[in-house]
Amino acid sequence: MAWHLTLDDESYEQARQNFEWDIPDDYNIARDALRKHDDPAGSVALFQAYPDGRRETYTFRDLDRASNRMANALADAGVEFGDRVAVVIPQKPQNPITHLACWKLGAISVPLSVLFGEEGLGYRLRHSGAKAVVADASVRETLEEVRADCPDLETVVEVDGEGENRAGENGEGDRPADWGDAIAFSEFVAGCSAERELADTDADTPAIIIYTSGSTGPPKGALHTHKVWLGHCPAFYMYFERDVVDETVAWTPADWAWIGALGDLVFPAWHYGRPVVGYPMGKFDAEQAFEIMEEFGVTDAFLPPTAIRMMMDVADPTDRYDLAVDAICSGGEPLTPEILDWADEELSGVVVNEIYGQTESNLPVVNCQDWFEARPGSMGKPVPGHDVAIVDDETGEVLPRGEPGQIAIRADGNPAQFEGYWNEPDKTESVRVGDWHLTGDIAVQDEEGYVWFKSRDDDLIITSGYRVGPGEVEKAVLEHPSVEQVGVVGVPDETRGEIIKAFVQPISGVSGDDGLREEIRDLVRDRLAKYEYPREIEFVESLPQTTTGKIQRRELRAREKAE
Template sequence: MTWHVSVPTDSYDVAREEFSWEFPDGYNAAHDLLRKHDDPDDRVALSQPAADGTREDYTFADLDRRSNRVANALRARGVDRGDRVAVFVPQKPANLLTHLACWKLGAVSLPLSTLFGEDALRYRLRDSESVVVVADESVLDVAAAAVPDCPDLTHVLTVDADAEHPSLTPDTDDATAAERFAAVVDDADPTFDLVDTDHETPAIVMYTSGSTGPPKGVLHSHGVWAGHCPAFSMYFEHDVDADDAVFWTPADWAWIGALGDLVFPAWHYGRPVVGTPTGSFDPERAFETLETFDVTHTFLPPTAIRMMMHVDDPAGRFDLSVRAICSGGEPLTPEILEWADEELGGVAVNELYGQTEANLLVTNCRQWFEARPGSMGKPVPGHDVAVVDPETGDRRETGTVGEIAVRRDGDPVVFTEYLDDPEKTAATTVGDWHLTGDLGVADEEGYFWFKARDDDLIVTSGYRVGPGEVEGVLLDHEAVEQVGVVGVPDEMRGEVVKAFVQPAAGVGDFETVREELRDLVRDRLAKYEYPREIEFVDELPQTTTGKIQRRKLRERET
């Protein structure tokens, strides 16, 4: 089965008219990404910097055998079809190997950001009913705090660390078993027969934040990564299967913007991906990575690009091979396109649009049409995207603001459901349309323009933050009487989280409280969710029913 997504490249209009989804029988994502390629023993799939300063290369055959071992190890620990396995690992081979192993088993993988604190981790492990978590050495303290409260968990596999973490090995009969990932995998059989699946078989759950309520588990099927390929071809200028193509993103491998926008589509076409298991983003190191690994195509969030714009003379200082950059999560500003033209010698920078529930719906392609600063681009072949009335599903007239929507039927990137929550799933559907929750407008030439979210979601450095979740943590501090959290404009990050705090009676040391509140959110939710700005106020605007009016808080900032 050597099938791959083939997008007609004659013209945009031809591609829109002629493209259709046709998955082969018995489709399995792991087979598609690893086993179908010619010369898998010679074809590099993953490159990473080694501890001694050299590089480690893994071929597609290497990853196939290693993920076979992981699949056998998981099966030996009771993982079966439909079971959920959490991946709490940065950009290391164990991350991708665990996903692939799950899909070979018919199990469902669950990517988790290593920036999560214990509350964020605990909620997702419990809500997903995960039975195994693969956790990196860097997050073992967080995992140890959360695991005892997750009754469905039976095993913790630790990456690059001893399993004998004090809190992971309590002296009780019903404790979750902790073992070293490398040890259990090395002992496993390197052969594995794939279970029967097709492109609609459940494969992965990714959590997304909304403005109200807890995060929602978004369930996708095996076909989701192939579903990203038409957009992948567009924003990388139809250059995705070139012999010298090399792909890299600094984005968190827990995010659909990393896995779906770059990693797995690159493997679909049999091209190598670079992994960099580093900490916070460093623009100098980013350019070094691009040079060292001869990266030709990269996905960079807008915040990362803005940080790289402060590096002097990048084309002169670094021997760059980059031919195309894609970016998304927030609208690109004109100065980003100008910087790429002037400082990178005209490298194409193409904006893309999508969400966890339905990713890569709209993008740009300079070979097909002119990129217009501020526009997301045009709908991708294979996706019927429109601006609709969210109440009726009727298409809005050209130039009229409505909700951006995509037709669900037969589209592999549209999610199956919110995990075990049919009511919330139904609430995003009107007729044949999935509603994205984003307001936009389409012009006469088919370009889409983002206007606003229709809720209070905050997008900071490409991460989506639900204000309600942050408010819930802040309210646990004894100094907080009431709190409202909103996003406020920021030149570098697009938005930052700001908390308006009504302090409890008697609070006087506001600076100490401010730092305690930031630490509280960092520790319990995620490092990107903490409020960079905190303003103490005498009272907060409320409705007659006592609900904080976030809209009025945002208006204070304009």
């Protein structure tokens, strides 16, 4: 199959040269994820664990039959080709079952987080025009509050996490929902056939709307087509060190509403016929993470940087846990050298690969240490099949190596590239220059091809004439052992135009004081240029974050203006 990399590619340069996309005309995600494997009835697709101790195992055939039932049930409820179905479920089997059911119908799934409040959930349901929603019982109250303002919403299905809850062969166990005219998942699929022909789709059929995190404005719905998860497979192959066919057991604590979970781990793993671990953890627990990795023999994990830092506080992990993990990928913010050193020393040589992507065009740049050395602070090199450049955002001109500009991805021929923002053509055009999609991220590519993130273009701080990327300052501040999280913004200053301000969340048990302020300033001065240190530091108990764990600098700037 030419749509993913193979071990025949002996070097990164050879892979870049030889790679080409060759996607079947009748491509459907569900066929690729479930039906193409040699032994779908005998191969495990999902190890499902629950906090109450329950354990379930699903083969690819189990998921195929369960999603057939769900597709037939949705069709009976009036969901048609092109209709939108919202999926508001944590890491439970009904989450991918519903997505797969939608794609079998030719409908468009809309993954949404169970952590959304009324405004966040209601806005996305209205904006997407969702005709149906399959929601966990934990969001019952929120959905009750917003449902009246969602005129397109006709069907509500509830997934109840209490008691027996298997959604595989028969779906028995869910208690009937008792709110509005919602129907329990098991009742919804009861009596539906476990067989289903796939809708007439191709690689360009709309399949999923994933909302941006809203870190720079109102969330936008990025529309992707059936080929999107194929677009992630070369990166998956790379950041898990080219060993994903025979042994991989994949897990992430990240919310399955995020492209960084569905696209970076779940569906690429199933493309390669490898099992995924599901566990609705809720608030991240480092000890629980190690326990999950040990119990299921996790070999490859996607761990956000915050999760890694919390796991670094667990003493003697390899002595206490029998771990099989080989590789970890992480993204969302630059990784500090301490993280790579910790994995090498405390996890006995485990590789950590930094990755880069966004909702609109995910994972065009990653690391693969089997092919080239990782350089702390670099996101890696462009992935085969992804044409990436640093360009002038006004002209689209490719800039010389070493010159900062916007990260851009050539849209034509890239399966991971979004089709456009749902119902917002003007915003779609605003991020395109010529053949390029502009990411809004400022970076530099060096002579050896490594890409180094600087900042969001709208987060740039100009102080005394210098352009400063807040990401670099945040990375430096995070190296202080007393700092848990940090957000950096520019604030107005009569003399310098702007000065750098850091909102610092100390680790538990540490109180911010003038001594810590000066230590942080000295640290940044030592790590970066003298003008890049935060002249103001405010200690806070918590920082505003998106549902994907990104610091919302926009909220910090708004807070500063209000004061």
